Amino acid sequence: MSGIPLGVLDLVPISSGSTAAEALRNTIDLAQQTERFGYTRYWFAEHHLNAGVAGASPAVVLALTASATSTIRIGSGAVQLGHRTALSTVEEFGLIDALHPGRLDLGLGRSGGRPPGQPAGPPTTTTPVVDGRAPNGLKIPPRFSHEHLIGSPRFLLQQQLLRQPGAGPQDYGEQVDDILALLRGDHRSADGIEAHAVPGEGADVQVWILGSSGGQSADVAGRNGLRFAANYHVSPATVLEAAEGYRAAFQPSDHLDKPYVSVSADVVVAEDDATARELATGYGLWVRSIRTAEGAIPFPTPQQARAHAWTQADRALVADRVDTQFVGSPGRVADQLEQLHEATGADELIITTITHDHADRVRSYQLLAEEWQRR
Numbered sequence: 001m002s003g004i005p006l007g008v009l010d011l012v013p014i015s016s017g018s019t020a021a022e023a024l025r026n027t028i029d030l031a032q033q034t035e036r037f038g039y040t041r042y043w044f045a046e047h048h049l050n051a052g053v054a055g056a057s058p059a060v061v062l063a064l065t066a067s068a069t070s071t072i073r074i075g076s077g078a079v080q081l082g083h084r085t086a087l088s089t090v091e092e093f094g095l096i097d098a099l100h101p102g103r104l105d106l107g108l109g110r111s112g113g114r115p116p117g118q119p120a121g122p123p124t125t126t127t128p129v130v131d132g133r134a135p136n137g138l139k140i141p142p143r144f145s146h147e148h149l150i151g152s153p154r155f156l157l158q159q160q161l162l163r164q165p166g167a168g169p170q171d172y173g174e175q176v177d178d179i180l181a182l183l184r185g186d187h188r189s190a191d192g193i194e195a196h197a198v199p200g201e202g203a204d205v206q207v208w209i210l211g212s213s214g215g216q217s218a219d220v221a222g223r224n225g226l227r228f229a230a231n232y233h234v235s236p237a238t239v240l241e242a243a244e245g246y247r248a249a250f251q252p253s254d255h256l257d258k259p260y261v262s263v264s265a266d267v268v269v270a271e272d273d274a275t276a277r278e279l280a281t282g283y284g285l286w287v288r289s290i291r292t293a294e295g296a297i298p299f300p301t302p303q304q305a306r307a308h309a310w311t312q313a314d315r316a317l318v319a320d321r322v323d324t325q326f327v328g329s330p331g332r333v334a335d336q337l338e339q340l341h342e343a344t345g346a347d348e349l350i351i352t353t354i355t356h357d358h359a360d361r362v363r364s365y366q367l368l369a370e371e372w373q374r375r
Contacts, residue, residue, distance in 0.1 A: 004341055006372055007041035008034050008365070009077050009233075009264055009352040012055035016298040016356065020054040024061070026358045027054075031065045033362050035072040037369035041105055042069070043077030043350065049158050050296040052286065058107075059092040066100040075105025077229065077350070078210040082111030082169040083162035086178035087197060094200025107208040107229065108179065110172050110217060124214065125240040127343075134240065138343040141320035143237040144291075152293035173220045180207065180224065207255070208262075213238040214245025222246045225253020232340060233266040233352055236324040243344045263346040265337060266325045267353050269364040269371075273328040279355045279364070280327045281305045286354070287318040301356045330371035337372075 010030065014023045031042045042065065044058040055061055058076035066074055079089055093106050129140045149155055163169075170178075181187035183203060187195040208227045211217025212235035221228040222245070230242040243261050250259040268283075270276035281302035289297040308314075326336040337349055351368065355361045 004346070004372075005040040005348040006038075006369065007043065007073075007262065007348060007350045008039050009043045009045060009350045010055065011045045011047060011053050011296075011352070011354070012061060013296075013354045014052050014054055014298050015358075016300050016304060018298065023054045024064070026361075027061065028065055028068045029358070030362060030365070031069050031072065031074070034365050034369075035069050037366050038373065039072060039351075039365070039369065040348070041073035041075065041350075043075050043105065043107060045077050046080045046109075047296065048162065049154065050290075052289070052296040052298040059096065062104075063096050066096060066103065071103075073103050073105055073206070074100075075206070075208070076107040077105075078107035078109030078208070080109050080111035081172060081175050083159070086170075086175050086182060087195070090179055090182040090197045090200035090203070093205050094197060094203045097203040097205055098199045102204045104203070104205040105208055106179075106205045107210050108176060109210040111169075125244055127240045127244070129240070134343040136339055136342050138339050139236065139324050140240065141237050141323060144235070144320050149291065149293050154293050154295060172216055173223075176209070176220050176224065183207070211242050211246070214241035214248075218242055218245035219249045222249025222259070223251060225251050225256050227256065227260045227262070229262040229264065229350065230344065230346075231264050232324065232344070233264040234321070236320055239263060239344060243346075260347050261345065262348045262350050263340060263344045264350040264352060265340055266321070267333055267337075267351050267364065267368065268325070268327045268355060269330055269333050269353075269367045270360070271329065271367070273332060276327045276329065276333075276364075278302055279360050280325060282356060283325060283354065284315075284318050284322045287321045288314055291317050299354055299356055330367045333368060334371045334375060338375075 010027055012023050012027045014020055044055050044061045046058050047053045048056055058079055062074045093104055097104050132141055134140055182197045185201040208229055209217050209221035210229045212231040228246040230239050232239040247259045268276050268280040270279055282300040282305040285305045285308050286299050326333045353361055353364045
């Protein structure tokens, strides 16, 4: 399986009792370590108003990380376009590319709720899912509804703070078209006026689209012949439809002659299963904080997590995420990643790992890389 590359997705998590500054220092260290372990790319997610996540600006964090690494690809997983413009995005990544050419991945994502026309019901896929399992046994849980999060006061405040008064998001597909045109240098307004982003025009960046379903994001990625990242670690119910939707929409381009899919997985690895389960104890409580619209809490210790009085409603709220987290020894987790690869046909896998202690997180990535390279 060493022929299937592994990458890293980092939220820049803040552990309980720690600070954002320490989280950033840990992130730079982890990027350096995973570069040494053989991971091929290092992406930063974008989240806002979360006490337990410091990765509010992928471009800023990856600029810092670029100076501390030399070979690993670095990028966004993803820039959320719902509150940004095409020009600001291209200029930011153009600035970084000017000093670190050929290493940047510009991952683009939507934000602001479900796009028009995307169903809220059961996932649609041609792959038969029986009793919550794909044909090869990969767990595919029921779709989780985010409607209560999108309508929550905290989410509405976030949208208000991220946008200028009275501003609305541009259509996602049009925005991606503008970004590609600015990068190529052939952007024209409706009345023919040229726009040239300096820096940005001609930047040697690899553009990706990130998506959780077979809807608009998958269609935009396929229509433009771009690379696509499907999201198993946040939306395991829809990973199959996302990959299928992208492949169905794919048209060859100057970027790619055939579809290219990466799939994410949430992973904790330790020397043995029991130790890994202990390190992952805080994950359920952390997911609960996100899904109650509280915002991600600082990642708890196992002791803090065990002190929570779980209700049936709590457990149901996080079941799909907890049940699809890959936790265990290097061999066990590598087997599960092979299963994910087989079910989705992924060209590469993106690994995200959160533990309370930084050393355990680094060790998890190291153990996985060593096991993967042996296969």
